[in-house]
Amino acid sequence: MYYFIVNPNSGGGKGYRIWRKLERQLKDTCVEYEAYFTTGHGDARDIARKLTEGCKEARIIIVAGGDGTMNEVLDGLCFCAPLTLGYIPGGNGNDFARSLRLPKNPVRCLKKILYPKYHKLVDYGVLSYGEEEAKHRRFAVSAGIGFDAAVCHSILHGGSVIKEKGRKLRYLAVGLKQLIKAKPSKGYILLDGVQKVEFNHIFFISAHIHPYEGGGFRFAPGAKYDDGKLTLCVVHPSGRWKLLPILIDALVGKKKSRPGVRRFECREVTIHLDRPMPVHVDGESSLVQKDIEISCIQKKMRMIV
Secondary structure (H helix, E strand, C coil): CEEEEECCCHHHHHHHHHHHHHHHHHHHHCCCEEEEECCCCCHHHHHHHHHHCCCCCCEEEEEEECHHHHHHHHHHCCCCCCEEEEEEECCCCCHHHHHHCCCCCHHHHHHHHHCCCCEEEEEEEEEEECCCCCEEEEECCEEEEEHHHHHHHHHHCCCCCCCHHHHHHHHHHHHHHHHHHCCCEEEEEEECCCEEEEEEEECEEEEECCCEECCCEECCCCCCCCCCCEEEEEECCCCHHHHHHHHHHHHHCCCCCCCCEEEEEECEEEEEEEEEEEEEECCEEEEEEEEEEEEEEEEEEEEEC
């Protein structure tokens, strides 16, 4: 039995068109499946929890949607029994699929899932925040605090549909607006509870399981999704306008770092800023925080690729 969690509204309605193609293919192959459709924020998380909570039997769950849908499913899963995941990208960013090199064609993706040749054990991350009551949020691709999260928040609440081909340009356009308002913060990072590094002009810090975020911006070129480590990117130029060439480098995939960018590897990190800044997980809002903790859970997700 295959269990599909489908977001028909992903990619500005692209998810629905993709599902129609998948549905025809499933009927032709005569496989047994159940499909669950999301209608709003949090639905994918609830469906994933209901499908796995207390379950003792092996299950195959297929996510059809964008990175946000994948994030919600991951956040809702209960790893009580053997669990295999498949992913059919239907969003605008598709950073998770890009890193795993999944086919862009949904029917080809489905065929890989129905007739699997390879499985990979993939890491995921956990973001923890909150002073009075600790909250935890899983993420598949990346989490961040500061400027990059402010851009994600602006896109989420901007109310506009972003076409896939214009995703990077839209990110840059929103980024420029946020750049005008961007203010750095003093703060520090504590790597694996041992190494403390202080910064005076932190614009943003992103923690990566995969190299990309924001629809193809490569802030962590060396990130590997199965090594049990986070790749941390700290962006701390002396002025806000020096952020612009850093964004362009990430856009075109330039690997050489500029001054004001430092990268680290760790299994967990504590981040403290002197003032609250926006936080995101896989582009989804985790409000505004001063203190967060991020850790990597090694090879917990069994993915069909």
